[in-house]
Amino acid sequence: DAGVIQSPRHEVTEMGQEVTLRCKPISGHDYLFWYRQTMMRGLELLIYFNNNVPIDDSGMPEDRFSAKMPNASFSTLKIQPSEPRDSAVYFCASTTGDEQYFGPGTRLTVT
Amino acid sequence: RKEVEQDPGPFNVPEGATVAFNCTYSNSASQSFFWYRQDCRKEPKLLMSVYSSGNEDGRFTAQLNRASQYISLLIRDSKLSDSATYLCVVNVGNQFYFGTGTSLTVIP
Numbered sequence: 001d002a003g004v005i006q007s008p009r010h011e012v013t014e015m016g017q018e019v020t021l022r023c024k025p026i027s028g029h030d031y032l033f034w035y036r037q038t039m040m041r042g043l044e045l046l047i048y049f050n051n052n053v054p055i056d057d058s059g060m061p062e063d064r065f066s067a068k069m070p071n072a073s074f075s076t077l078k079i080q081p082s083e084p085r086d087s088a089v090y091f092c093a094s095t096t097g098d099e100q101y102f103g104p105g106t107r108l109t110v111t
Numbered sequence: 112r113k114e115v116e117q118d119p120g121p122f123n124v125p126e127g128a129t130v131a132f133n134c135t136y137s138n139s140a141s142q143s144f145f146w147y148r149q150d151c152r153k154e155p156k157l158l159m160s161v162y163s164s165g166n167e168d169g170r171f172t173a174q175l176n177r178a179s180q181y182i183s184l185l186i187r188d189s190k191l192s193d194s195a196t197y198l199c200v201v202n203v204g205n206q207f208y209f210g211t212g213t214s215l216t217v218i219p
Contacts (some may be wrong), residue, residue, distance in 0.1 A: 042211035091154055099145060100207055102154035
């Protein structure tokens with residue numbers, strides 16, 4: 001298995017632009033998580049899905065953030081409009097319920 | 112209060128030393144426990160699960176004390192390649208709570 005796949009690996013964008021991050025979980029994993037990591041705040045859970053259904057989005061910072069999982073093999077995290085304080089590494093992780101497997105992350109820089 | 116608390120370090124130890132990391136968690140309903148390792152600019156990767164009876168994997172030993180809500184990781188005979196950030200993780204109802212990590216640097 002290729003593991004969790006994320007794209008793009010790096011994204012540099014200007015403030016106000018829309019950013020879409022993509023994730024393909026490990027086949028057979030029914031949970032998918034989106035995290036954000038910064039030096040100041042560490043790893044923060046944004047939202048997680050079970051069987052493609054959002055279960056807890058209380059970690060989503062504000063309405064500028066949205067996430068979807070249209071099928072078992074694909075999820076997106078969208079930021080619109082982006083702001084400099086959104087600069088971070090965004091990780092996607094999947095699991096069957098025990099240990100999580102992380103993707104390589106998307107390093108987002110908003111200027 | 113944070114769900115998981117760790118001493119951020121940094122821990123700087125010489126090669127061959129033994130080093131221990133500790134972690135406390137706040138939710139007594141926590142179900143499973145893990146140590147993850149994260150290298151610089153990389154994703155977290157599972158190092159080992161932590162069981163109530165304690166478990167060992169080579170030079171690594173993990174222990175759990177449910178009564179005190181405390182998890183530990185012991186690394187014996189430290190190698191340069193052990194330099195990384197070690198994250199304590201607790202699973203509560205399918206949510207995973209991560210500590211902020213403890214930074215370890217092993218010095219030649």
